[in-house]
């Protein structure tokens with residue numbers, strides 16, 4: 415099976431140019447740092463388009479497959495526009511994501527709204543903007559959605575989010591499909607939910623079942639189990655309620671290669687395994703082949719992104735390690751401190767030099783835990799060097815904060831030697847925009 419873009423650690427267009435600098439998307443990273451400043455989020459459009467094609471080709475043999483990008487991985491209007499132009503749909507989890515997708519002129523029928531505690535306002539917005547499917551997570555939401563639908567005299571197209579009871583071997587915080595989870599209906603609760611939908615909440619039209627078993631997954635067996643459980647449930651609900659469900663959404667979760675130790679699966683292998691299993695389960699349970707939906711986030715965007723930092727101070731701890739500090743850290747990439755995530759990096763302006771120093775790359779935030787990379791071998795670093803950290807496209811900008819009251823970085827999208835600024839760097843004024851000093855405290 416061919417390799418897919420998620421199996422690469424670096425953007426597909428990454429190379430060393432004649433100046434000895436690293437280049438991505440035909441753009442010299444050192445020049446980008448000079449022009450746009452650092453920290454800088456950088457995205458390679460070709461890699462995004464390549465992975466979209468990998469997904470489409472890998473599932474081409476199953477007639478009715480839709481890929482929905484999980485916007486939580488990276489939600490900006492330009493990224494949404496690129497994905498939209500590849501005919502990808504969107505999984506959203508908040509009013510903010512729905513609004514971003516809407517403002518990017520996406521056909522809202524291609525949008526799914528997920529989440530375990532959607533608010534009244536968010537559900538209202540989803541209905542007003544014509545979101546295609548709402549994946550209902552719990553009994554509270556069934557009642558709330560039905561009431562809102564009634565007030566608008568609308569019928570709402572829904573899925574039921576279920577907890578299939580599958581454990582996958584990933585970090586505990588990013589597992590979601592095991593039994594003791596805050597997400598979705600337990601298998602034993604589905605019948606009560608269906609009873610309510612068919613009897614009381616008749617303005618909710620149930621199309622299918624949805625599950626998501628976890629994130630940064632390197633094993634395929636979990637998807638096989640998941641598909642089997644979903645198909646079995648569809649057959650069971652048909653028998654018990656004479657209910658014809660024709661959609662399954664198996665969530666996202668495929669892994670990427672943050673370091674050379676990671677061995678993510680090829681989308682082509684996963685595509686074959688999933689479609690084979692689906693065909694088998696359809697026969698086994700004697701159901702009509704359901705439309706298949708996937709909602710990958712990380713594996714569609716992570717490797718397309720790098721973050722550029724400028725090296726500043728450094729400290730050699732006597733008889734200890736050497737810390738090299740960069741001008742960003744846990745606020746632009748909280749993943750190392752939250753999940754002990756590992757990253758790798760190169761020096762954009764020293765690609766020719768051999769690696770001769772073991773250092774710890776730390777950030778500029780006031781916390782000891784603000785370490786981006788523990789122990790990495792790099793050419794010896796000096797103030798002003800440009801560090802390129804790979805595989806930062808997913809869950810970096812989308813989880814960024816203004817901790818220590820630091821402005822969030824800019825983001826550029828690279829393609830064929832062009833660099834478009836798609837998120838403008840925050841300013842000091844942006845930081846105080848929403849502050850209000852009560853009159854009694856004003857000077």
Ligand code: LLP
Nearest residue numbers: 484626629630666667668709710711712809
């Ligand atoms: N669908 C649902 C319902 C989800 O909850 C998620 C991720 C996805 C799809 C996309 O999963 P992916 O393909 O990206 O693995 N912040 C964490 C990841 C949290 C994932 C939450 N749900 C991290 O930085 O690792």
